[in-house]
Structures are given as structure tokens and as C-alpha cells.
Amino acid sequence: MVVFGCGSDPAVVTAPRTGPDPAATALALPRAVDLNPDPRVVEINLEARMGEWELSPGRRVRAMTYNGGVPGPLIEARVGDTLVVHFTNRLAEPTTIHWHGLRVPADMDGSPRSQQPVAPGGSFEYRFTLPDAGTYWYHPHAAEARQMEAGLYGAIVVRGDDEPRVDAEAVIVLDDVTLGDDGQIAPPGDLLEIHGGRDTGIQVINGRANTVLPMRAGQRQRWRIVNAGSARFYRLSLPGHRFTVIGTDGGMLTTPRTLDELLMVPGDRYDVLVDAVAPPGTRATLRNLPYSRGHGAGVFEAEDVVAVAYAADAPLPSLPSPTTSRAIEAIDATGATPREVRLSEQVDEATETIRFMINGASWPDVPALPATVGQTQVWDVINESEMDHPIHLHGFFFQVVARDGVPETARSWEDTVNVRGRERVRIAFRPDDRVGMWMFHCHILEHVDHGMMADVMVER
Numbered sequence: 001m002v003v004f005g006c007g008s009d010p011a012v013v014t015a016p017r018t019g020p021d022p023a024a025t026a027l028a029l030p031r032a033v034d035l036n037p038d039p040r041v042v043e044i045n046l047e048a049r050m051g052e053w054e055l056s057p058g059r060r061v062r063a064m065t066y067n068g069g070v071p072g073p074l075i076e077a078r079v080g081d082t083l084v085v086h087f088t089n090r091l092a093e094p095t096t097i098h099w100h101g102l103r104v105p106a107d108m109d110g111s112p113r114s115q116q117p118v119a120p121g122g123s124f125e126y127r128f129t130l131p132d133a134g135t136y137w138y139h140p141h142a143a144e145a146r147q148m149e150a151g152l153y154g155a156i157v158v159r160g161d162d163e164p165r166v167d168a169e170a171v172i173v174l175d176d177v178t179l180g181d182d183g184q185i186a187p188p189g190d191l192l193e194i195h196g197g198r199d200t201g202i203q204v205i206n207g208r209a210n211t212v213l214p215m216r217a218g219q220r221q222r223w224r225i226v227n228a229g230s231a232r233f234y235r236l237s238l239p240g241h242r243f244t245v246i247g248t249d250g251g252m253l254t255t256p257r258t259l260d261e262l263l264m265v266p267g268d269r270y271d272v273l274v275d276a277v278a279p280p281g282t283r284a285t286l287r288n289l290p291y292s293r294g295h296g297a298g299v300f301e302a303e304d305v306v307a308v309a310y311a312a313d314a315p316l317p318s319l320p321s322p323t324t325s326r327a328i329e330a331i332d333a334t335g336a337t338p339r340e341v342r343l344s345e346q347v348d349e350a351t352e353t354i355r356f357m358i359n360g361a362s363w364p365d366v367p368a369l370p371a372t373v374g375q376t377q378v379w380d381v382i383n384e385s386e387m388d389h390p391i392h393l394h395g396f397f398f399q400v401v402a403r404d405g406v407p408e409t410a411r412s413w414e415d416t417v418n419v420r421g422r423e424r425v426r427i428a429f430r431p432d433d434r435v436g437m438w439m440f441h442c443h444i445l446e447h448v449d450h451g452m453m454a455d456v457m458v459e460r
Contacts, residue, residue: 029206032073041084042077046097048140049090053151055177055202056209061184063151064091070207071173071228072138072154079133079160085126089118094142095152097126098394100267101136101249101415102156104128106436106458109394111141112364113437113455133160134251135171135224135269145230145445149177149198150185151207153228164246164322166222166273170213174264174305175228176201188446191352195345196293196387197231197266197444203288205306212307213286218316219276222246227264230445233388233418234264235289238308240278244322247271250397250413252326257410261289265390267416267443273322280315284308294387294421328411331399331428336376339369343391343419343442343452344384355451356442362451368437369456376430386421389442389452396438398429416443431458 036043046066053063053070066072077083089095094117098110106114108128118124136156140147155171178201180186189198205211215221227234236243237260245257249269262270278284286305346355355362371377378401383389397413403425419425441453 029069029071030067030073032067032075036084040080041082042075043084043086044073044075045086045088046072047088047090048095048152053177053207055204055207059209061177061179063185064147065151066154070151070153071175072152074154074171075138075156077130077156077158079130079158081130081158083126083128083130086123087118087126088123089120092120094119095140095147096124096142097138098141099126099128099136099138099156100392101134101269102128103131103395103397103432103434105434106395106438109436109438111394111439113439117142130158132251133158133163134247134249135226135271137173137226137228137269139228141439143449145198145449146188148228148445149230155224155226157224160252162325164222164273164324165220165319167216167219167316167319169222169224171224171226172213172306173206173226173228174232174234175204175207176230176232177204178202191347191349191354194354194446194450195347197446199229199231199233203303203305212309214311215274215276215308216311216313216316217276217278217280218318220319220322221274221276223270223272223274225262225264225270225272227266227268229266231266233266233291233293234262234305235291236262236264236286236305237289238274238284238286240284241274241276243270244273244275245270246273246322246324248412249415252324253410253412254324254326254328256322256324263291263418265388265416265418265443266445267390267392275318276310278310280310281312282310284310294385328399328413330411331376331430333376333378333401333428336378336428337371339377339379341369341379341381341391341440341454342384343382343389356447357451358454363441363453366454368454371431371456371458373431373433373435373458373460376428378426378428381417381419381425381427383419383421383423383425388418388420389447390416390418390444391440392416392443393429393440393456394438395434395436396429396431398427401426401428431456433460435459
């Protein structure tokens with residue numbers, strides 16, 4: 001979903017600097033309706049139900065929706081707010097909501113280890129405080145590959161007190177959808193699709209194909225990007241422009257980083273500033289450049305993601321160079337508890353079956369890794385396969401320490417990290433007092449469905 005606007009945040013430049021933009025209205029999707037007059041409580045109704053997904057004008061498919069739309073409504077709040085979600089399941093099958101990236105209590109996490117799935121016709125109240133500013137998202141954690149492919153996902157924006165100055169903000173959700181011969185969303189595929197993940201469908205941005213993102217020369221836009229795809233990796237490039245990265249999974253960085261490309265794996269988020277440096281009336285194209293995920297996973301060819309159309313208006317004066325003011329201290333790994341997490345697979349072509357494994361077993365039979373509150377853990381995530389696996393940890397942020405023994409120089413808080421084929425990635429985290437069973441898994445959804453998922457048990 002793309003939401004352009006100003007809101008009441010004093011850090012966002014308001015009209016008339018940008019002026020009205022009719023194209024922005026066409027791209028905007030509904031925000032969640034706040035039912036609570038208390039300014040520190042965001043209370044919404046969210047319903048999973050069947051509906052129609054309009055991929056492009058006149059092209060509709062049957063889909064699973066939140067509140068009738070794909071993506072679901074944008075949830076907006078501020079740090080410290082309490083989020084209350086009255087969830088109702090109107091589907092013909094069980095489902096849950098996982099709050100991807102949010103540091104919620106274990107019994108609010110929506111995973112198979114923390115919550116019984118909500119039965120058809122049933123309801124559940126999710127209630128928790130939002131401790132971190134950043135870009136997050138929500139999706140099921142029951143039959144993920146099928147339910148998310150069918151349309152169940154949405155974005156979350158949590159704002160802090162020190163947001164950067166911009167002219168406009170866009171929340172961009174990337175996805176792709178595979179259609180069958182009947183023109184409807186295709187059922188799960190063959191062994192090849194399971195192995196590589198479903199990644200060859202129609203490219204959609206905010207649930208729509210062939211969309212246009214409006215800009216004005218001189219404008220600074222903030223893009224909150226979410227990769228909600230089943231398996232597609234995005235190596236994003238906007239020729240003639242650069243990305244100023246101000247945040248990743250766990251919120252703001254200490255210092256902005258300027259990049260020509262962004263690699264976004266499934267489950268990833270990036271928070272970037274884009275300065276509109278092209279002349280009025282011109283166009284640019286956000287592209288997904290070729291990327292190889294390793295043997296057996298295929299190579300992503302270059303593709304257009306979204307057209308960027310510059311208005312004919314005269315350029316705006318440039319804004320000052322952006323700054324961020326967040327401090328991120330390195331996790332002290334002295335005396336840390338070491339763990340090994342080994343990723344592997346077994347393919348049986350004779351029976352057309354495949355098992356993805358963590359430490360030699362497939363979920364739910366993988367022994368949980370023990371952890372205690374306040375205990376620093378250092379995990380060596382060792383990919384014994386030839387293909388990339390983006391690993392997502394529920395409930396906690398971690399720091400990437402090293403890749404193949406080479407120290408990571410850029411410090412950030414993450415909940416999803418890509419581990420390339422035959423690569424060893426070291427991460428460090430320290431669980432707080434939110435005890436319970438927390439999942440971690442590959443975020444290629446077909447790999448989740450076929451076993452690449454495990455748990456860490458946090459106890460006092």
C-alpha cells in the first residue's frame with residue numbers, strides 16, 4: 001500500500017510545499033479505523049474473510065482479505081501506544097495473526113507455539129504496547145504459504161518523537177501472485193516450486209500490477225518498504241537516484257547510509273529517503289535487478305517494479321542532508337552462550353518429497369534452543385545447502401556480528417537476515433523478560449511449510 005500524506009507529525013513537511021497530487025489518491029489504501037478516543041490507544045476491528053482482489057482494472061481474483069482488501073488496512077500508531085485488535089475469522093479454515101517484527105508478549109505472537117489458531121467463526125483479542133518506532137507488518141502463521149499468497153498481509157507504521165523531515169511518505173508493500181489456467185490464484189505447486197519457493201508470479205506493489213508512484217522534482221520522499229512475497233528477493237535500483245537508508249527491521253540507524261541498491265529478502269523491511277533529482281515531467285523506473293539465490297533456486301531476471309512519474313511542476317528547493325540520532329550499542333558478547341543453527345535439506349525425487357531442516361530435524365520435531373532472560377546468546381547460523389535462506393526470529397531483535405568470519409561494520413537491529421548458500425552468519429541477541437516459546441524460521445514460505453522452523457525457549 002502506498003500512503004502519501006502529512007498527518008500531524010511536526011517532522012513531516014506539509015502542503016503547500018508539495019501541493020495536492022491526484023495520483024496519490026489513486027494509490028492510497030484505507031487506513032485502519034481507530035475506535036478508541038484515547039489518544040494513546042489504537043483500537044481496531046480486523047476481519048479475515050473471502051473477497052475479490054483487483055490486481056489491475058477489470059482483473060479480479062478470489063482472495064483471502066483483511067477487511068475486504070489486499071493488502072489489509074494500514075495500522076498506524078506511536079511509540080508507547082496500546083494496540084487493541086478485535087480479530088474475527090470469517091474464513092472456512094483456522095488462521096492467526098503474527099505481528100512481524102513487533103516485540104509483543106509471547107501469547108500475542110500468533111505463532112503455532114504461542115496461540116491456538118482461531119477457528120472459523122471464532123474471534124480473538126490481540127492487545128499489547130508498541131515499544132519501538134519502525135515499519136512492521138502482519139500476516140497469518142497458519143498455512144502461511146497458501147494464506148499469504150491468497151492475500152492475507154498488511155503493514156504497520158509506528159512513529160517516534162524524532163522522525164526525519166520529508167515532503168511525503170509512501171508505505172510500499174512488495175508481493176507477487178501466481179495465477180492458474182483458470183485465472184485464479186494457483187494452488188500449491190510441484191517439487192520444483194517447493195524447493196525454490198513460489199517466485200515467478202505477477203509482480204504487484206500494494207496489491208496492484210502496473211502502478212505509478214508520483215514524485216515532484218526537489219521533493220524528498222520517505223519509502224517504508226516491506227517484502228511480503230513468498231520467496232521473491234528484491235535487488236532494488238532506481239537509476240539516476242540513490243537510497244538513503246535511515247532504518248531497517250528494528251527501526252532507525254545511528255547514521256544514514258547511502259546506497260545504489262537494496263537487497264530485500266522475504267520478510268525484510270527498509271526505511272529509505274529518496275530525493276527527486278530528475279527534471280519535471282520525466283519518468284524513472286524502480287527495478288528489481290538480477291539476483292541468484294544459489295543452486296536449485298534459479299536466477300531472478302531484471303524486472304520493472306513500479307514506474308515513478310515526475311509532475312510537471314517547478315522543482316522544490318532541496319532539503320538539508322538527513323540525520324538520525326539513535327544510539328545502538330554493540331551487544332557485549334563476552335561470556336555469551338554459543339549456539340549453532342544448521343540449515344539443510346533432503347530431496348527425494350522418487351517420491352517427489354522434500355524436507356527442510358534445522359539442526360538435522362524438521363519442525364515440529366526440532367529440539368528447542370534454551371535461553372534465559374538477560375542471557376547473551378551468539379548464534380552461528382550455518383547454511384549447509386547451496387541456496388539462500390532468509391532467517392526470521394520472532395519477538396526479538398538481533399545484531400549481525402560477522403559473515404564467514406568477517407566482522408559486520410554496519411550496526412543495526414534486525415529480525416530477518418539472509419544466509420547465503422554455504423555461508424556462516426553470526427548473530428547476537430539478549431532476550432528480555434518476555435518468557436515463552438519463540439519461533440525462528442526461513443521466511444521462504446514453502447520452506448516453512450516443509451520443515452525449516454524451530455523454537456527458542458526463553459525462561460527466567
